[in-house]
Amino acid sequence: MRSFYPKRPSDEHPGDHVVTFDIESIVDEEPDDGSFPKWPLHRPVVASFLTASLREGSYCFAMTSIVCEPGGESDFYAAVDAQLPTGATSVGFNTRGYDLPVLQLGAIAERRFDLAGLSHHARAHRFGNVHCDLAEMYSLSGGTKRPSLSEICDRLGVPVKTSVHGADVGTLWRTGDVAAITRYCEEDVAATYCAWLAWHGWRHGDDGLIARPLAAFASWIERSPEHAHLMPFATSPLAVWARPRALALRVAATLKAAERRARQAADERAFSGDPAGF
């Protein structure tokens, strides 16, 4: 007889196509008491997306930052939607509590009801495998108070909040320093991606799931001068641990292929009656 209890959805987030994202936002009027304004009051100004895909055994990365210019809100949400395809795992930090509801409300307010990707990820099941909110993962889904990204990254050996802070975004936006906001947003995305890799490796009990992509991410940063502000992530304690580990895994994988090749050659020699080699 089938159980009538609903099955808990899987939290095994697929890791081969991951989009890690973060938004920076402003409010029209800052509260006098310095408190964090309620989320519906926030208007996004920059959204950054790091797409990491595993293709034919190699990791590929792309960082895209989208600026929401005044009057360009509708296009902004369409561009955000394009970064969140339904086949990807979306990853963020406190994204269910802030980023996704802010983006969802903003898109609805712009009457953009055609954004299937953004809608798919914003409505993802809390315990499902479509969206991974790392604040939930690290706090065991409400088992303890939600930590901040800085607290998690400090413990993991990942640099975070290296240039500016979230409280500076409003001032930077009003003074027109969009580049500084974008750099800050991309740094947060890179830190979140490192925290995701650590979580993913832990979730599956496989250090290769952090070492290989983190080493590839470090090389990608080194190869792209436009991402020089992300260099601390290539030399962080976590990356310094991951890079030799990834090298060892690469050599071990090549050895396995060489063993298959040697066995095949031995079989062929035995079949043809040739003596053994070297």
Next chain:
Amino acid sequence: MTKPCSFITLAVASVGIDTNQHGTHAAVSHLAAIAVLVADRDGAGSWSFSLNHRGVAAGDGEDTLLLWALNILPPTGIVVGWQLADRIVAPLLDAGTTGDPELGRAFLDRLTSLVSAPSVDLAIAHGGVSAPPLTGVAARHGIDAPPTDPAAVASAWGFGERRWLRDVVAEEAVAVWRLWLAESNGMAAEASAAFEAWASGLRRPSV
């Protein structure tokens, strides 16, 4: 008393062979020379060193080098290099999977046991794959290092200048080891003194 430990500084020269215009063969590399500088620290903290290097010419085959390296490389130790993953290990992996299958397996087995211990890539602190040439970084510490010149390596390999090839990798291995000592924030005074005493007895003035 400290535990004995071996540090294996690797330097490799290789010739890149691009993919052909029809894409029917992938880009590969051909090993041209290897240098292995082994620094052993015994239980009493004393240092001893050995430097071995070998080059091959076009037509010699990479298996000659792999068999030589298999006999030279210690079974355990900490591998040190400059751009280890891309410049050193990648051509070794290529060579280990294209020549004699049994030799390739044996060589990769040795390499696997070596890199299972954390390896040290000195280039990471200088920009990793986009680091400036070793020559410039080493020069900041007053260390001579051979310039990286892929065209010269290809010519030496093509025209059989084995001695030139093996000298270049030997100089690189020595420069990388000296750079590691120099970047140790004063922690390697004993190793540095022991190495310079040993190096002064080497025949080649460039080393």
